[in-house]
Amino acid sequence: MNNILAPYHQKGFQLKNHLVMAPMTRSRATGNIPNNLMAQYYGQRSGAGLIITEGTSPSPNGLGYARIPGIFSNEQVEGWKKVTTAVHDGGSKIFVQLMHTGRITHPDNLPPNADVVGVSDIKAAGQMYTDSLGLQDYPIPVTLTTQAVKATIAEHVAAAKNAVEAGFDGVEIHGANGYLIEQFLNPIPTTVQINMAVILKPGHHSGLK
Numbered sequence: 001m002n003n004i005l006a007p008y009h010q011k012g013f014q015l016k017n018h019l020v021m022a023p024m025t026r027s028r029a030t031g032n033i034p035n036n037l038m039a040q041y042y043g044q045r046s047g048a049g050l051i052i053t054e055g056t057s058p059s060p061n062g063l064g065y066a067r068i069p070g071i072f073s074n075e076q077v078e079g080w081k082k083v084t085t086a087v088h089d090g091g092s093k094i095f096v097q098l099m100h101t102g103r104i105t106h107p108d109n110l111p112p113n114a115d116v117v118g119v120s121d122i123k124a125a126g127q128m129y130t131d132s133l134g135l136q137d138y139p140i141p142v143t144l145t146t147q148a149v150k151a152t153i154a155e156h157v158a159a160a161k162n163a164v165e166a167g168f169d170g171v172e173i174h175g176a177n178g179y180l181i182e183q184f185l186n187p188i189p190t191t192v193q194i195n196m197a198v199i200l201k202p203g204h205h206s207g208l209k
């Protein structure tokens with residue numbers, strides 16, 4: 001127990017203790033913009049040395065669940081500043097978790113002009129909750145072209161830069177649970193061989209602290 005509560009210090013990175021709060025989607029970001037309620041929620045949890053935020057989309061296309069936040073617009077960056085300030089005021093550090101949900105979404109959860117995208121046109125099994133229609137079957141995604149994959153990578157880079165601007169201490173990329181990155185790794189939705197090294201190339205993380 002003593003070790004858990006002792007400060008953590010490695011490679012120039014310091015935390016007040018070894019406690020880390022796991023990322024948890026809360027669906028409180030009305031309009032996909034972080035708000036005062038979220039700043040209060042994260043500030044209340046700054047007893048942990050490090051907080052990982054709820055999954056946060058780097059793209060309008062990645063806002064899979066109702067009311068999850070994004071980090072691709074100026075309004076979202078301004079909203080996140082309230083959160084990082086509240087957490088820093090509590091003496092804690094905070095990483096944003098970038099989560100692009102890919103085919104795990106429904107058009108009703110997405111803003112206008114956003115697309116349900118995937119690594120193929122194979123839809124996921126199951127249903128997604130939407131605010132206006134309740135549970136709905138997952139739709140058939142639009143297959144990402146090579147060009148669209150590159151655009152999605154650029155969205156992740158821009159989101160990481162936005163995270164630095166918003167005051168985050170780091171970025172975590174969600175690569176599991178059937179969301180976009182995991183869709184490239186999973187043989188079930190993947191019909192073509194795609195080299196994930198393109199997406200995970202270290203140079204693309206240059207915006208991360």
Ligand SMILES: Cc1cc2nc3c(=O)[nH]c(=O)nc-3n(C[C@H](O)[C@H](O)[C@H](O)COP(=O)(O)O)c2cc1C
Binds near residue numbers: 023
């Ligand atoms: C309500 C809820 C929302 C969650 N949202 C996310 C999320 O946005 N990103 C993520 O990586 N994991 C998410 N998780 C998973 C948790 O971070 C954690 O990995 C999971 O609850 C297992 O933790 P445990 O082994 O300590 O029980 C969520 C879990 C819950 C219960």
